[in-house]
Amino acid sequence: MIPGEKERPIIRMYRVHKRFGSKAALTDISLEINENEFVLISGASGAGKTTLLKLIYRGESASEGQVLVDGMNLLRIPRNRIPELRRKLGIIFQDYKLIPDKTAFENVALVLEAAGHPRRFIGKKVKSVLRGVGMEEKADAFPPSLSGGEQQRVAVARAMVGDPKVILADEPTGSLDPDSAGVIFSLLEQYHRKGATLLVATHDRDLIRNAGGRVIHLEQGRLITGR
Numbered sequence: 001m002i003p004g005e006k007e008r009p010i011i012r013m014y015r016v017h018k019r020f021g022s023k024a025a026l027t028d029i030s031l032e033i034n035e036n037e038f039v040l041i042s043g044a045s046g047a048g049k050t051t052l053l054k055l056i057y058r059g060e061s062a063s064e065g066q067v068l069v070d071g072m073n074l075l076r077i078p079r080n081r082i083p084e085l086r087r088k089l090g091i092i093f094q095d096y097k098l099i100p101d102k103t104a105f106e107n108v109a110l111v112l113e114a115a116g117h118p119r120r121f122i123g124k125k126v127k128s129v130l131r132g133v134g135m136e137e138k139a140d141a142f143p144p145s146l147s148g149g150e151q152q153r154v155a156v157a158r159a160m161v162g163d164p165k166v167i168l169a170d171e172p173t174g175s176l177d178p179d180s181a182g183v184i185f186s187l188l189e190q191y192h193r194k195g196a197t198l199l200v201a202t203h204d205r206d207l208i209r210n211a212g213g214r215v216i217h218l219e220q221g222r223l224i225t226g227r
């Protein structure tokens with residue numbers, strides 16, 4: 001950061017509650033995440049990590065409180081502005097969520113097609129991003145023929161291809177062996193070092209210990225400040 005430059009929050013939550021029926025998944029969460037920050041969301045299974053990420057990409061709406069993402073007030077935005085929000089974000093899931101009957105190339109290209117980019121640009125960009133994650137030779141493979149680590153590399157490429165400002169990753173290494181997990185994590189860190197904001201939810205204590213980011217700890221839906 002340039003000295004004297006003011007830190008700019010890209011994600012802000014103010015007194016957020018999320019309830020599912022009578023179950024409180026998140027209780028009174030206030031937080032700020034700055035541009036280019038790397039934040040780990042830790043906590044046991046059921047602590048509310050996935051719900052917190054869902055509120056940021058509008059997979060769920062808050063029951064109460066304010067959620068702001070890059071200047072968009074998610075309480076207020078109409079449904080037809082959700083695509084604009086999603087283009088700011090790259091999202092990675094534990095179970096990859098690739099489309100099984102589309103090739104690796106097609107899975108990644110879909111993002112740019114939806115954003116209306118020209119075909120020639122899409123071809124070049126997808127190839128270059130697949131090269132970046134070491135999957136250029138498997139561009140024509142279908143996800144079921146790939147290993148878990150390879151599928152997650154494709155999912156990382158899909159999350160990054162639109163050059164989003166923010167990457168949200170929900171237990172991105174939770175289904176992977178340690179070597180593949182290391183590859184995925186270093187790809188995420190690389191993207192963060194280029195200037196993106198990175199949020200990773202994980203219950204993996206080793207990963208939290210070894211990773212560099214700020215830690216936000218959740219316990220039964222409440223935020224406990226971490227390192």
Ligand SMILES: Nc1ncnc2c1ncn2[C@@H]1O[C@H](COP(=O)(O)OP(=O)(O)O)[C@@H](O)[C@H]1O
Nearest residue numbers: 020023025043044045046047048049050051052
């Ligand atoms: N769609 C839902 N309907 C009902 N309860 C839910 C739903 N999603 C999450 N919960 C509950 O909210 C709590 C937090 O869940 P979650 O955010 O998935 O936690 P984590 O990702 O930390 O494991 C849990 O008690 C979970 O059962």
Ligand SMILES: [Mg+2]
Nearest residue numbers: 049050051170
């Ligand atoms: Mg979860």
